[in-house]
Amino acid sequence: MSDLETSTGLDTPTLSELESEAVRARPAFGEHSHILCDNLVRIYKTEGVEVVALQGLDLLVDKGELIAVVGASGSGKSTLLNVLSGLDVPTAGVARVAGTDLLAMTAKDRLHYRRQVVGFIWQQTARNLLPYLTARENVRLPMRLAGRRGRASRAAAARRADELLELLEIGYCAGRRPGELSGGEQQRVAIAVALANEPQVVLADEPTGELDSENSEHVFAALRRANRELGVTAVIVTHDPTVSEQVDRTVGIRDGRTSSETLRREDSDGAIIAEEYAVLDRVGRLQLPRDFTSALAMERRVRLELERDHIGVWPDRPRPEDPQ
Numbered sequence: 001m002s003d004l005e006t007s008t009g010l011d012t013p014t015l016s017e018l019e020s021e022a023v024r025a026r027p028a029f030g031e032h033s034h035i036l037c038d039n040l041v042r043i044y045k046t047e048g049v050e051v052v053a054l055q056g057l058d059l060l061v062d063k064g065e066l067i068a069v070v071g072a073s074g075s076g077k078s079t080l081l082n083v084l085s086g087l088d089v090p091t092a093g094v095a096r097v098a099g100t101d102l103l104a105m106t107a108k109d110r111l112h113y114r115r116q117v118v119g120f121i122w123q124q125t126a127r128n129l130l131p132y133l134t135a136r137e138n139v140r141l142p143m144r145l146a147g148r149r150g151r152a153s154r155a156a157a158a159r160r161a162d163e164l165l166e167l168l169e170i171g172y173c174a175g176r177r178p179g180e181l182s183g184g185e186q187q188r189v190a191i192a193v194a195l196a197n198e199p200q201v202v203l204a205d206e207p208t209g210e211l212d213s214e215n216s217e218h219v220f221a222a223l224r225r226a227n228r229e230l231g232v233t234a235v236i237v238t239h240d241p242t243v244s245e246q247v248d249r250t251v252g253i254r255d256g257r258t259s260s261e262t263l264r265r266e267d268s269d270g271a272i273i274a275e276e277y278a279v280l281d282r283v284g285r286l287q288l289p290r291d292f293t294s295a296l297a298m299e300r301r302v303r304l305e306l307e308r309d310h311i312g313v314w315p316d317r318p319r320p321e322d323p324q
């Protein structure tokens with residue numbers, strides 16, 4: 001045993017005691033998050049060619065948060081959502097949702113996860129609803145599939161279906177089939193279907209992609225309502241440019257990594273303010289917005305200067321004040 005390992009007095013801890021105390025005191029990354037993605041990697045291999053769709057993506061979402069994920073086409077949004085929904089397995093990293101480790105699920109766990117823990121809403125309205133069932137029957141279907149049978153359960157399921165449709169302000173649609181509903185009403189029924197089995201998390205992939213702005217607003221309002229009233233955590237992937245006014249936080253993805261966050265808050269006059277931040281990852285990496293770097297022709301490397309209250313980032317060129 002080394003000198004340091006030996007306790008020298010009653011109050012002096014040994015090195016191993018200090019080490020275990022340090023490990024115990026330091027919270028693990030995202031320990032208390034409802035959704036945790038840590039260094040998530042997803043590589044697709046097609047015909048010998050590798051596409052890195054997610055390249056070390058970090059994302060933390062708190063329980064009860066409502067966030068949007070935005071990014072250019074091909075940035076990895078759908079890949080992320082497929083992982084979170086349990087449809088796809090990442091190549092590496094950690095993905096945990098409501099305590100479930102998504103890389104270590106058996107087929108049985110996966111079925112339970114997809115039926116009970118998460119609910120989804122897809123862009124194509126036709127993918128969300130069965131055309132020959134009424135809205136009410138569509139909402140009851142996942143409860144039946146999850147094994148709610150018997151008369152008492154059937155009655156409870158019917159009640160819950162009607163309550164969910166009322167909550168999303170489409171009670172009047174209960175007896176209609178999807179063909180008799182507008183696109184926005186269909187997507188709100190789809191949200192009710194996603195909520196049927198009381199999931200902890202709902203995931204929506206471009207839920208307003210096929211809708212006009214008025215219907216989109218109804219769909220966002222319904223998602224906000226589900227989030228506020230039922231406490232469900234919600235992640236919405238979207239191209240909708242108005243989304244940052246509709247959600248608490250908008251996460252921007254670039255090249256398979258989280259690159260920016262826009263936080264929405266109300267100022268003292270009640271006006272909504274959306275402020276954009278760059279994301280600093282766990283090892284201190286930062287993605288500078290492309291329009292900033294190209295405006296100053298920054299390439300390959302930049303010079304950093306630590307100031308009293310900020311860090312300056314300079315192009316790799318001599319500045320006028322530099323000595324010749």
Ligand SMILES: Nc1ncnc2c1ncn2[C@@H]1O[C@H](COP(=O)(O)OP(=O)(O)OP(=O)(O)O)[C@@H](O)[C@H]1O
Binds near residue numbers: 045053073075078
């Ligand atoms: N099954 C697959 N096989 C091979 N490559 C794939 C597959 N799915 C996605 N990719 C590739 O992974 C990258 C990320 O795709 P992804 O669909 O996640 O992007 P996205 O941000 O959702 O795009 P969009 O907004 O157009 O839907 C892209 O380069 C895409 O071509």
